[in-house]
Amino acid sequence: MAKPTELSARKLSINSLFLVAIGATSWWAIIVLSAYSDLFYDDYSYTRVEEDSPMKGEDPFIYYDSIYEPVIHPSTYLSLTAVLVFAMTALWARQSARRAVKIDPSNRLVKTASVWSFIAVILALVLGLVFGFATFVSSLAQGSGTDPLVRIFTTYVPILLAAALLLFIALRGFVMKLEVNDD
Amino acid sequence: MTEQKARKSLAYGFASPITGAALGVLLGLAIFDIFDTFEQWTVVILLALLGASIWFGANKSGEALAYSNKTGELPAAKGAANLNSILAIVWMAVSFVVSITMALGALDSFIKRPEYNGREPYNPGDFTVAFDFTVFVGEFLPAVVIVAMAMFGFVFQLVATSKETD
Numbered sequence: 337m338a339k340p341t342e343l344s345a346r347k348l349s350i351n352s353l354f355l356v357a358i359g360a361t362s363w364w365a366i367i368v369l370s371a372y373s374d375l376f377y378d379d380y381s382y383t384r385v386e387e388d389s390p391m392k393g394e395d396p397f398i399y400y401d402s403i404y405e406p407v408i409h410p411s412t413y414l415s416l417t418a419v420l421v422f423a424m425t426a427l428w429a430r431q432s433a434r435r436a437v438k439i440d441p442s443n444r445l446v447k448t449a450s451v452w453s454f455i456a457v458i459l460a461l462v463l464g465l466v467f468g469f470a471t472f473v474s475s476l477a478q479g480s481g482t483d484p485l486v487r488i489f490t491t492y493v494p495i496l497l498a499a500a501l502l503l504f505i506a507l508r509g510f511v512m513k514l515e516v517n518d519d
Numbered sequence: 520m521t522e523q524k525a526r527k528s529l530a531y532g533f534a535s536p537i538t539g540a541a542l543g544v545l546l547g548l549a550i551f552d553i554f555d556t557f558e559q560w561t562v563v564i565l566l567a568l569l570g571a572s573i574w575f576g577a578n579k580s581g582e583a584l585a586y587s588n589k590t591g592e593l594p595a596a597k598g599a600a601n602l603n604s605i606l607a608i609v610w611m612a613v614s615f616v617v618s619i620t621m622a623l624g625a626l627d628s629f630i631k632r633p634e635y636n637g638r639e640p641y642n643p644g645d646f647t648v649a650f651d652f653t654v655f656v657g658e659f660l661p662a663v664v665i666v667a668m669a670m671f672g673f674v675f676q677l678v679a680t681s682k683e684t685d
Contacts, residue, residue, distance in 0.1 A: 357670035382644035445681035
């Protein structure tokens with residue numbers, strides 16, 4: 337990769353905006369893939385039940401009974417991957433925009449790229465937070481009588497990974513950032 | 520760029536997104552009235568028309584803004600550039616939501632359930648997921664086109680409003 341001084345502020349800004357667009361499109365694609373994978377994993381299994389009719393001579397009462405057996409959904413980890421990919425591109429875009437600000441802070445496109453890369457980082461944090469909270473709420477709905485291994489990999493591990501990702505985004509985005517004159 | 524040209528660009532900058540939106544709405548209504556249906560590819564065409572009109576408006580307002588920055592004249596150029604930027608954001612957000620809704624709806628169309636004969640009770644687990652080329656082209660592909668158009672079109676629109684030279 338070329339040094340910041342070798343690239344114009346305008347080019348860096350365009351790169352930054354394209355990175356945000358690539359991140360958002362990747363997030364979209366992985367979320368659709370995770371929704372597709374959910375079609376193959378169901379927390380319910382169905383068994384055919386045949387009960388005798390209370391009235392003699394009538395046909396038996398037949399229905400499908402649902403049994404709740406939670407399984408590990410790949411969609412949980414795919415959704416987390418979607419947030420991770422978006423966050424990485426957002427952080428990269430932020431870095432690129434900050435370099436552009438260092439070169440030419442008064443340029444309109446540089447300001448636009450700076451604002452959008454900042455919004456993308458905040459959005460990545462919000463998506464990570466929503467993921468963690470949704471996993472927590474769904475774990476409450478799941479109940480505590482689930483298989484411990486399934487419970488660990490459907491709730492504890494994803495929440496832990498989401499927390500680590502949030503911490504990384506916050507530190508990389510706002511603390512361990514490139515030194516520039518104008519924020 | 521002369522002042523006359525800059526004024527013309529400014530006029531296009533204001534007129535293009537409004538004209539595009541009006542044309543898009545009228546075209547959508549006409550398609551619905553004539554064919555009595557609103558297919559996914561129609562949405563793609565309407566969003567593309569709207570996006571192109573915003574891009575054209577952004578481009579022209581960007582030219583006017585560059586002239587304004589150089590000469591100090593045409594203060595309305597900033598307003599036109601901001602208007603197109605805001606419209607670009609709204610267009611991108613709407614297109615993104617439409618595309619993800621369309622894609623998730625298309626995934627549901629891949630589910631095939633057996634015909635209900637009225638004698639057997641309904642079994643929620645009795646379905647298969649099968650790839651259907653018609654669903655893919657008619658429902659899923661438009662969603663992919665819309666998201667790509669929204670994301671990358673948005674970048675082009677933002678770049679167009681931020682011209683440094685006329």
